[in-house]
Amino acid sequence: MSIDILFELQQETRRLFIAGSAMAANDLRLNRLLPGLKKLGETAPVFNRLAAATEELLGASREDSAAKLLELSTLLVAILYTQGKTDAAGEPQPVQGAGIALATDIPYRKLHPFIEALTTKGQGRLEQIRVSYEDGSFLDLRALPAVCAALEDSYAEIPDFVQEKLIPAFGASAVPVLQSQLNLQGGKGDGRRLQLLHRQLGATMLELVAEGASTGSTEVKLAAISILGAYADQEPLLLALSRDKRKDVRAAAYAALASIGTAPALDRLYEAAVSKDGEIAVEPIRQSGSPQLLERLIRQGEQALAQYSNGEAKLRTEASGQLLVVLHALEGAGKKMASEAFPFVQRLLTTGAYLVPETENAQEAAAELLLEMDLPEADQLAIELGNGGNGPFIRYGFRAAFRRLTPTAVYDRYAGQFNSAKSKTAKELLAAIREVVYRDAYDEDEDRYGEPVAREEAWDSRWLSLFIRLDQPGLVCMFAQRPDKEVTAYLTGKLREARWGVKDAGDMLATLFRIRYKEAPERFMELLERGAARNMYYMNGQQRRLVASMPKSYAPRLRAFGEKLTYESLRAEWMTQIDEIEQAPESAEEENGRGLWGWLKSKMS
Incomplete structure (x- = not known):
């Protein structure tokens, strides 16, 4: 009826x-x-x-x-x-549970903001997710489906955080949900699911991973290939994938073959390096670190150099590209391969026909490789190549000279090439000096701002006067060691012309404090009172340290300046720091503020 x-x-x-x-x-x-x-x-x-x-x-x-x-x-x-029915059509079937042992005792009011952040769009979601991660409230059965689904979120940082932090925290409990959501024809989120499942299930996933690598969508295929690099028995599949028509798939296969490191895998990498895929084969070759493969590439580079020297225009273009691939592949292995690579690089950098503007990138790669070898003969060649400001080699020659010669000899060799700071040779040398100081004196203090300080014993003292003459305030700050009249006159003179926020102003002030110049606090105060309040939007670490370096006697003037700041949050931060200065013990002002800065750091941590 x-x-x-x-x-x-x-x-x-x-x-x-x-x-x-x-x-x-x-x-x-x-x-x-x-x-x-x-x-x-x-x-x-x-x-x-x-x-x-x-x-x-x-x-x-x-x-x-x-x-x-x-x-x-x-x-x-x-x-x-009386007309309703309560039974379902069909035969009853047993229901299989997922076996997830997760609690649900967190109040939903606390869990809801986390789930909402995972399942909606808008700003501030990542911050909410991090808060829930830090307090552990996300570990709830009701949140797990949303967490796994968030692997497909359009805001890249959220899937990254979910993959790296949230799902690993769920552990094996996430496996059933990941399996139910996995689609081998899906997008990047499914590639992430495959990687997470392999992390939990290991080799038992190998058949599914191989299927994803063979028939999956591009994103899934790339994820599957990255997994297969851990299994040497997957070499035949990876070799086949390295000939895929898609460039990104071939690149992923090369990386996996480098991880396997078998003879056929290395042969395929060599074949790729000398083909149109040379550019994408470079990183996998570096990753493999195989001396045998690098030796073959060096021999290929020698052949390419001969082809460049003797060939026609088209052949020269191909040979130039091949040489660049070989040089890039050797990056990071210069010291290990020094005995094999030095003769090749020496021949390349002394072949007149090759030293033309069109090959400048390869020339610089070769010169960098010379320094990486850390051989006396390689450094000597770099110095000779840079003689007279020769092309791009002056920078590498200076770095080699700094490593091999005395400070006096380095100054005598290079100082005479600074006719002005604007010549090409001078610009190359100034860049080299900055690079050497960074390499030689960089301290790994995460709270350091501004330029590093050159080691006094590593440099001739005459450099400082030269930098003042060349009007290089950044280098003067690097090399200043004590309150010399010439240095303080130069820096204070520059500061009188400076405005808040201009290049080098913070470094110059920090240098005056560092060398214990008595008038440094007054120079800082003068800079602030010349309209800095209108141009101050935030405080970085160096600026906080400058304020902390001020004596207590300057607190009233600093507070008066802070009242003029435009932004309320900045004004509050400024006043908090002034309060800390006023509360600091008298002993914290030792060493012209250095002790005070350490005391303030301990208070703010």
Whole structure:
């Protein structure tokens, strides 16, 4: 028996409850349903009663309509309850649980912001996710599906955080959800799922990973290939994938072959290096670190150099590209391969036909490789190549000279080439000096701002006067060691012309404090009071240290300056630091603020 007509009648009675029972008199919709109800009455007496109740409502007066509508609705609801079914079609089947042992005892009010951050769009979501991660409230069964689904979030930092932090924290509990969401034809999120599943299940996943590498979407294929690099028995599949028509797939296969490191794998890397794939084969070759492979590439480089010297224009272009690939592949292995690589690099850098502007990138790569070898003969060649400001080699020659010669000899050799700071040779040398200072004196203090300080014993003292003459404030700051009159006159003179935020101003002030120049606090205060409040938007580490270096006696002037700052958050930070200066013990002002800075750091940590 069809009960559709009963549901239609229920809908009409609800309409009349809303519109008012007085509207029921001779209602067209109820009249349309009445014949069908009478026909149902032929099957059961109760439907006759339903049809009669409908007729009574249609003919009821305005005063009686409410009672009649309620009577019809009550009878209709009772009938509908008798017509429902509670069983499902089909045969019963056992339900298999996921076996996830996760609690659900975290109040949902606390969990909801985390789930919302994972499942919605907008700003501030990553911060909320990190908060939930840090307090551990994310480890809840109700959050797990949303966490795994967030691997596909469009904001790249969220999937990265989920993959690196959240899902590993769930451990094996995440496996069933990851498996249910995995689609080998999916996108980057599915590639992440495959990698996470392999992290939990290991080699038992190998068949599925191989399937993903063979037939998956590009993103899944790349993830699967990265996994296969840990399994030497997957070499045939990786060799096949290294000939895929897609460049990114070939690149991933080369990286996996480098991890395997078998003879066929290395042969394929060599084949790629000398083909159109040379550029994408470089990093996997470096990763492999195979001396045999690098030796083959050096021999290939020698052939390419001969081809460049003797070939036509087209052949010279191909040979030049090949030489660059070989040199880049040797980066990082210069010291290990020094005995094999030095003759090749020496021949390349002394072949006149090759030393042309078109090959300058390769020339610089070769010169860098010379220094990496750390051989006396290699450094001597670098010095000779840079004689007279020769092309790009002056920088590498200076670095080699610094390593091999005395400070006096280095100054005598190079100082005479500074006719002005604007010549090409001078610019190359100044860049080399900065690079050497950074390499030689960089301290790994994460809180360090500004330029490093040159080691006094490693440099001739005459450099400082030369940098002042060349008007190089950054290098003067690097080389200043004590409150010399020439240095302080130069730096204070530059500061009188400076404005807050201009290049080198912070370094010059920091240098004056470092060399214990007595007037450094006043010079700093003068700079602030020349309108710095209008141009100050935040404070970096160097600026905080400068403020912390000020004596207590300057606290009133510093506080008065802070009142002029435009931004409330900056003003609050400034005032907090002034409060700390005023509260510091007298002993913290030793060494012109150095002790005070250490005391402040301990207070702020």
